[in-house]
Amino acid sequence: MALSNAEKQRRFRERQKEKGRKEMRGYLSKEAIECYELISEQTQWSDSVILSNAIRLTYAAYKNGQIGLLNNWLNKNGL
Template identity: 65%
Template sequence: MPKSAQPALTNAEKQQRYREKQRQSGKKELRGYLTPEALSCYQEIVGKTDWNDSQILSNAIRLMYAAHKLGQVGLLNSWLNEHQR
């Protein structure tokens, strides 16, 4: 069995290549920690939509942007507070 000319990539190298491909396609990586309230909302969204983390984050940002443009962020925030979400 002949050996390949290049050594196998490590997991870190594979992750770096993946991230670079995502950047080249115009995507940006964002990370954060969820509060217990946000985590329960996240779990409910996953259960109803089967979206992955990336889709949830992208859609959440797009929805908040739309709410901002329509002047409805205060309304959404008050609903979240009233419903303890």
């Protein structure tokens, strides 16, 4: 019996959870969309890789006491 699209998606999400992955959703600002498009174009990374790297880089800035510096740079540069 063929599976419906909804069933295929449910099974895919279950397999991802079993691998320890987490789905995240959100809306991007206009500035973030521009950044996303440039990163995607230059790197050919998937949405998942871009999001994972963004979180990891933010965490690295936090752990190294640079989160304020990063936030200031983003604000100064209109991002």
